Amino acid sequence: MSAPSSPIASQLEELRAQLRHHEHQYYVLDNPVITDAEYDVMMRSLQKLEAEHPELITPDSPTQRVGGKPREGFVKAPHSSAMLSLENALDEEELRAFDNRVRELLNGAEYRYAVELKMDGLSLATRYTGGVLQQAITRGDGSIGEEVTENARTIRSLPLRVGADRIFEARGEVILGRRAFERLNVERDAQQLPRFANPRNAAAGSLRMLETAVTASRRLDYYAYFLLDEAGAPIFDSHWESLDWLAAQGFLVNNKRRICANVDEVLDFCRQYDAERDNLPYEIDGVVIKIDSIPQQRQLGYTAKAPRWAIAFKYAARQAETLVEDILVQVGRTGALTPVACLAPQVVSGVTVSRATLHNEDEIARLGLQIGDRVLVERSGDVIPKVVRVTQEGEPQVRRPFVMPTECPVCSGRVVREEGEAASRCINVNCPARLKESIRHFASRSVMAIDGLGDVLIEQLVEAGLVRSVSDIYQLTQEQVAALERMGPKSASNLIENIAASRNMPLPRVLGALGIRFVGERTAELLADEFGHMDRIATATVEELQTAQEVGPKVAESIANFFREPHNADLLDRLRAAGLKFDHVVKKKEGGPLKGLNFVLTGTLPTLSRDEAKKLIEDAGGKVVGSVSSKTSFVVAGEEAGSKLEKAKTLGIALLDEAGLLEKLKTENS
Numbered sequence: 207m208s209a210p211s212s213p214i215a216s217q218l219e220e221l222r223a224q225l226r227h228h229e230h231q232y233y234v235l236d237n238p239v240i241t242d243a244e245y246d247v248m249m250r251s252l253q254k255l256e257a258e259h260p261e262l263i264t265p266d267s268p269t270q271r272v273g274g275k276p277r278e279g280f281v282k283a284p285h286s287s288a289m290l291s292l293e294n295a296l297d298e299e300e301l302r303a304f305d306n307r308v309r310e311l312l313n314g315a316e317y318r319y320a321v322e323l324k325m326d327g328l329s330l331a332t333r334y335t336g337g338v339l340q341q342a343i344t345r346g347d348g349s350i351g352e353e354v355t356e357n358a359r360t361i362r363s364l365p366l367r368v369g370a371d372r373i374f375e376a377r378g379e380v381i382l383g384r385r386a387f388e389r390l391n392v393e394r395d396a397q398q399l400p401r402f403a404n405p406r407n408a409a410a411g412s413l414r415m416l417e418t419a420v421t422a423s424r425r426l427d428y429y430a431y432f433l434l435d436e437a438g439a440p441i442f443d444s445h446w447e448s449l450d451w452l453a454a455q456g457f458l459v460n461n462k463r464r465i466c467a468n469v470d471e472v473l474d475f476c477r478q479y480d481a482e483r484d485n486l487p488y489e490i491d492g493v494v495i496k497i498d499s500i501p502q503q504r505q506l507g508y509t510a511k512a513p514r515w516a517i518a519f520k521y522a523a524r525q526a527e528t529l530v531e532d533i534l535v536q537v538g539r540t541g542a543l544t545p546v547a548c549l550a551p552q553v554v555s556g557v558t559v560s561r562a563t564l565h566n567e568d569e570i571a572r573l574g575l576q577i578g579d580r581v582l583v584e585r586s587g588d589v590i591p592k593v594v595r596v597t598q599e600g601e602p603q604v605r606r607p608f609v610m611p612t613e614c615p616v617c618s619g620r621v622v623r624e625e626g627e628a629a630s631r632c633i634n635v636n637c638p639a640r641l642k643e644s645i646r647h648f649a650s651r652s653v654m655a656i657d658g659l660g661d662v663l664i665e666q667l668v669e670a671g672l673v674r675s676v677s678d679i680y681q682l683t684q685e686q687v688a689a690l691e692r693m694g695p696k697s698a699s700n701l702i703e704n705i706a707a708s709r710n711m712p713l714p715r716v717l718g719a720l721g722i723r724f725v726g727e728r729t730a731e732l733l734a735d736e737f738g739h740m741d742r743i744a745t746a747t748v749e750e751l752q753t754a755q756e757v758g759p760k761v762a763e764s765i766a767n768f769f770r771e772p773h774n775a776d777l778l779d780r781l782r783a784a785g786l787k788f789d790h791v792v793k794k795k796e797g798g799p800l801k802g803l804n805f806v807l808t809g810t811l812p813t814l815s816r817d818e819a820k821k822l823i824e825d826a827g828g829k830v831v832g833s834v835s836s837k838t839s840f841v842v843a844g845e846e847a848g849s850k851l852e853k854a855k856t857l858g859i860a861l862l863d864e865a866g867l868l869e870k871l872k873t874e875n876s
């Protein structure tokens with residue numbers, strides 16, 4: 207890099223360095239120290255300055271993440287050394303066999319394993335020269351891949367610039383986190399585009415978009431797990447050291463990794479993450495086990511296809527074959543009738559599955575499925591299992607087609623399937639099935655997050671007539687709940703507290719809780735940002751609604767229809783009366799209840815995103831700062847809280863979990 211030669215050039219470099227620092231804080235360390243707005247201001251001044259001096263634009267500038275015109279196609283590019291795949295171990299026995307082979311080949315020398323999660327995405331090689339990202343190449347056939355540099359630049363966790371000057375190549379996995387994947391599918395639904403089957407397909411498709419702006423909108427992540435020099439050879443003497451070095455250069459390196467002294471420790475790691483895998487924010491399909499010492503790796507060498515010094519421990523496939531015994535119909539909160547396959551119980555990766563969703567009549571037709579057929583079912587994460595395909599048709603004498611009922615199976619109301627719609631719906635707004643589903647949605651984790659309000663309790667509350675509309679939950683008393691079967695006074699009062707605490711949920715959550723079709727988490731946030739108040743959204747016209755980002759005619763229509771319906775207008779009034787948040791202005795309240803208090807957020811909170819937690823605190827007049835010091839009033843710690851939590855403990859700073867924070871807002875508010 208040539209040294210900045212003019213004051214403008216050094217001003218540009220200064221701005222870029224600051225932006226890089228904040229991107230690293232945000233996308234890699236998950237620890238933003240400035241607000242999004244502050245970041246935007248900084249980015250805009252860089253854009254402005256670069257527009258005035260286009261000759262000073264460098265490819266590693268943070269403004270260069272999103273490129274210009276769509277491409278024709280991708281150019282092929284050779285790899286410096288083959289991007290190999292790994293042998294698989296499908297169970298403990300195969301892993302032990304691998305370990306025995308290693309021990310023999312190393313002639314009794316001591317060895318350690320570096321053990322990492324096997325991220326389920328696609329691999330990508332990224333080359334750096336003089337500290338700048340030069341080239342990103344997909345795996346391709348292992349020796350030749352495709353150059354996707356421009357698209358890779360849009361991945362915020364992939365550094366465009368690093369500290370080290372030397373030429374090197376990082377290899378890693380491009381993934382789409384679960385949240386980003388779900389959001390993407392909700393958006394696809396809204397645009398009536400086909401859903402992506404899983405995050406891996408979505409990540410692969412997103413990285414290979416001809417239009418870089420589309421890749422940029424997909425929120426991919428890059429986890430580095432391998433380091434090579436220019437010639438494709440290792441740089442350090444241990445793999446672990448390579449990972450630490452990559453992290454120090456600003457790469458996202460998964461910190462769920464471990465050095466294991468023997469195969470038993472490796473198996474412990476594999477079991478631990480098999481149990482936890484559904485709770486991770488991304489999908490994994492196994493564990494990668496590597497000999498840590500590079501000289502020993504060299505000693506072990508390669509077969510034609512894979513290294514002898516590494517193996518992938520694959521988690522059990524999440525698919526299995528079984529029989530469709532019947533097809534029932536469930537009624538959802540929008541009244542949609544969902545056909546559900548009743549299966550001969552079958553264990554799929556450790557969980558017994560006896561139901562799978564079939565979505566709608568069209569899906570059944572697409573699968574060519576009839577009752578009595580054998581099918582492949584798939585379980586992914588905590589999503590409801592689904593039928594992938596028919597593997598064998600049933601015998602003609604037992605095989606029978608599914609027919610959508612013309613009456614609601616719950617309330618006997620009329621069922622209609624509207625023109626252009628995939629779903630058949632029960633049109634009775636008072637259908638108890640719809641009410642239960644509405645409450646279930648309202649209370650769920652990603653919406654109002656009312657812990658303790660589960661299916662059984664919802665059933666009891668509705669059956670006992672205590673809840674006739676979602677808003678009735680805010681009228682429940684501890685005595686009423688405690689009187690229900692299987693409820694004690696303690697769990698009843700916990701529930702009442704959790705219900706009360708949910709009053710502090712921010713507007714996007716409340717909006718999402720209404721269950722408006724096509725209004726998921728992201729759309730709710732964008733709407734709240736655009737309109738700032740529930741009433742303004744409720745009274746907006748279809749045209750006005752479309753001024754919000756990403757809201758097209760179909761979504762706008764759905765929102766307007768929802769609020770036009772008198773039952774929903776009533777619901778809104780009752781939720782208002784219950785004290786839910788309809789307002790969404792970022793008011794830095796002078797005299798707010800948390801005024802003068804400094805908060806530090808660390809780790810992942812169970813239901814609130816970092817932005818939401820921050821907003822709640824700031825709305826109440828508190829301040830959120832990046833690092834823990836003696837001036838910190840509270841550290842709000844979630845899962846995977848790291849050094850900040852340690853520091854807080856050392857300094858004796860008060861700790862809060864999410865419930866504690868919500869409690870604080872509640873008590874400080876009253």
Ligand code: IVH
Binds near residue numbers: 291329513
């Ligand atoms: S190391 C020579 N580490 O799994 C060693 N791979 O079949 C090369 N993967 O193609 C791979 N997470 O796409 C390694 N922590 C990790 C990984 C990982 C995911 C993928 C990678 C590779 C495949 C191996």
